[in-house]
Amino acid sequence: MKNVIKWAFILIGAVALMSIIWAAKDLSDIKAVELGVIELEDLDNGNYNGQYENGRFSNELIVEIMDQKITDIQVTKPVLSSNEQFVTDLRRMILLEQSLDLDAISGATYTTKAYLKSIENALIMDRAERVNEEIAEIDEEETAYIQISEYMWAQSMEAFSPYYELINHEITGYEEEKIEGNLEALFFYKLIHKNYDRDPDTVGYIKEAKEQGNVNYQLMYDEYLAPREMNFQLKIVIDKNNGMTLFANNAPVGTEWEAVSLTDYILSK
DSSP states (O other), X not given: OHHHHHHHHHHHHHHHHHHHHHHHHHHHHHHHOOOOOOOGGXXXXXXXEEEEOSGGGOEEEEXXXXXXXXXXXXXXXXXXXXXXHHHHHHHHHHHHHOSOOGGGSTTOOHHHHHHHHHHHHHHHHHHHHHHHHHHHHHHHHHHHHHHHHHHHHHHHHHHHTTTSEEEEEEEEEEEEEEETTEEEEEEEEEEEEEOOSOOGGGSHHHHHHHHTTOTTHHHHHHHHTSXXXXXXXXXXXXXXXXXXXXXXXXXXXXXXXXXXXXXXGSXXX
């Protein structure tokens, strides 16, 4: 019997010791927590779910944002040591201050800090998700832009390289939007090219101008090897299967997009 009592006391002591150790750890963790600055003007209207996990200081809540203000806080899982009055007073103070500044809250405790961390987590997570969505949209746009740029250069090489030396190309005024699952991109396309290197005096019309003493001979000679531009206003549609179709506005008045190929712009003799 004495041995049973002895081991019971040992077990109770061990449990108590572990409780003290864990409580001390919880306290140490909450002391180390830092609260950030939340810019309410960056937040959209709606409800934001937040939580803070740290033993006895763990809690969960919902923050309501309306017109760039905190308009309500509902605690769905309270800190173990807090009561309803504590939560009510904290909610009133936060709605008044519109801030998570611990120093601005009268009588702030570690429990207060735990709730504030949940609020911060709720609002920061939303902002982080929106930033990630914006980054994903930017990445998607950049991917489409690169894809279109590579496509246009390949098409330009196929159409014009038999006749000209292609130097570079530029896409400007780029705009894109999703329409019925397809991506439509509008842009201006500049193709920079020059004649293949050869002695201009061997070119028929320049040779003839030289022989006849044409006053424009030197201008013809210089222009023959000078870079030139071709400019287009184009649209590309990328379908759901990643297929591309090139369109140009060939209407003399207004806008009427027609499917084209760059080979359509090669002048036939």
